[in-house]
Amino acid sequence: MVEDGSSLEWLPSVVLPGLRLSFTVEARHAALVPPSDPRVGKIEAAYPMFRSFMRRFVNAFGLPVQPALLLIHKTAPRTFRFNEALFGLRDAISVSTVSYQRALEISRRSGDRVCYADAFSFYPWMVDNKFQGLACLTEAMAALDTVEGFQGQPMPSVPLASMGEEVIDRPVLEAILSRWLARFRSKAANPPDVALFRSLNMAHHACLISSPASGSTLYDIGRQIALWVAAFEILGHPHSGKTVNLNSVMDMFDRVDWLSREFRARRYRICYRNKVQRRPLAAALYARLYFARNAFLHGNPVSRKTLKIQSVGPTLFDVAAPLYRLALTSFLDLRPQPIEGELDPEAFGAAIARRLELHGYQETHEEALLTAWFGRDRQKSLRKKFA
Numbered sequence: 091m092v093e094d095g096s097s098l099e100w101l102p103s104v105v106l107p108g109l110r111l112s113f114t115v116e117a118r119h120a121a122l123v124p125p126s127d128p129r130v131g132k133i134e135a136a137y138p139m140f141r142s143f144m145r146r147f148v149n150a151f152g153l154p155v156q157p158a159l160l161l162i163h164k165t166a167p168r169t170f171r172f173n174e175a176l177f178g179l180r181d182a183i184s185v186s187t188v189s190y191q192r193a194l195e196i197s198r199r200s201g202d203r204v205c206y207a208d209a210f211s212f213y214p215w216m217v218d219n220k221f222q223g224l225a226c227l228t229e230a231m232a233a234l235d236t237v238e239g240f241q242g243q244p245m246p247s248v249p250l251a252s253m254g255e256e257v258i259d260r261p262v263l264e265a266i267l268s269r270w271l272a273r274f275r276s277k278a279a280n281p282p283d284v285a286l287f288r289s290l291n292m293a294h295h296a297c298l299i300s301s302p303a304s305g306s307t308l309y310d311i312g313r314q315i316a317l318w319v320a321a322f323e324i325l326g327h328p329h330s331g332k333t334v335n336l337n338s339v340m341d342m343f344d345r346v347d348w349l350s351r352e353f354r355a356r357r358y359r360i361c362y363r364n365k366v367q368r369r370p371l372a373a374a375l376y377a378r379l380y381f382a383r384n385a386f387l388h389g390n391p392v393s394r395k396t397l398k399i400q401s402v403g404p405t406l407f408d409v410a411a412p413l414y415r416l417a418l419t420s421f422l423d424l425r426p427q428p429i430e431g432e433l434d435p436e437a438f439g440a441a442i443a444r445r446l447e448l449h450g451y452q453e454t455h456e457e458a459l460l461t462a463w464f465g466r467d468r469q470k471s472l473r474k475k476f477a
Contacts, residue, residue, distance in 0.1 A: 107157035119166035193412035193458035207297035209251030292321035312386030340373035
């Protein structure tokens with residue numbers, strides 16, 4: 091048994107009681123892990139108080155909850171220990187998960203997917219850095235206490251999120267984690283990396299449940315729509331002294347390597363600043379989202395029809411997340427690398443597998459948008475549009 095913890099290589103940073111995790115997300119300097127991870131076991135062996143803390147989480151009915159845990163490596167540079175880096179990692183994981191799960195839910199409804207980012211919320215109480223008690227530091231409260239009277243609980247407004255590797259959009263997450271390492275390697279970051287994590291933070295909050303109370307109002311959804319448009323605009327901002335507008339974001343979708351012919355045809359009329367232009371389907375969906383945002387925030391008349399795409403079925407709020415994932419596809423230049431030269435069978439097989447993986451995830455998101463736009467009744471025929 092480790093008595094003083096001096097040999098521990100990984101240290102606990104924050105717990106996520108809303109997440110029932112069955113795998114690990116590794117990011118070199120940090121890792122999101124389940125409580126069964128051997129690194130957690132070593133920490134618990136070194137600090138019995140920490141073990142007691144981890145076992146004091148229950149749901150609203152007193153049943154035990156095993157929270158996920160974010161670990162930091164003891165050699166991690168100081169910049170990776172700041173809140174901005176930790177929240178950036180959380181945002182990367184939550185958005186990669188929720189956007190994919192909402193895409194699946196639109197085209198293949200099941201009702202038990204991880205469709206809200208509340209599961210990734212950091213719990214405010216944590217063991218202090220000396221493992222002597224509990225500490226809480228938020229905008230509203232700074233407090234210290236002992237573990238003996240503690241009883242933690244995940245948010246009661248959303249179900250516990252059971253997560254395996256199949257739940258996350260792996261290609262997007264891997265691309266973002268690479269940028270996460272570059273963004274927080276030092277205080278001087280490249281503007282595109284700053285924009286990416288600024289946008290992901292907006293997207294994460296747009297993925298939260300609109301109201302923790304029983305039910306929500308139309309205006310709650312309108313607020314979430316506003317956050318989504320902000321997330322898109324940060325990604326599509328041209329910088330160089332220019333301002334972002336509807337065209338800036340719609341242009342992003344022209345840089346996506348679309349799989350479906352429907353997303354390449356410029357057949358949809360969009361009137362903006364007294365000019366009519368023709369754009370593909372993704373741009374038309376974003377324009378609807380943009381004009382809905384304006385109606386909500388500018389005090390214009392709004393109703394449930396403001397959010398509708400078809401008379402029934404998914405709304406603009408539903409499609410915002412998968413549409414955002416496809417904007418990330420453009421921003422991250424996420425596309426298969428060309429297979430050039432002669433490769434040995436193993437390398438060739440790996441390249442083909444990577445291409446199929448990328449296309450599989452993107453097809454899921456494209457199918458969700460097609461289903462929302464044309465209706466679920468045409469889902470089988472829509473699948474034939476991929477070429």
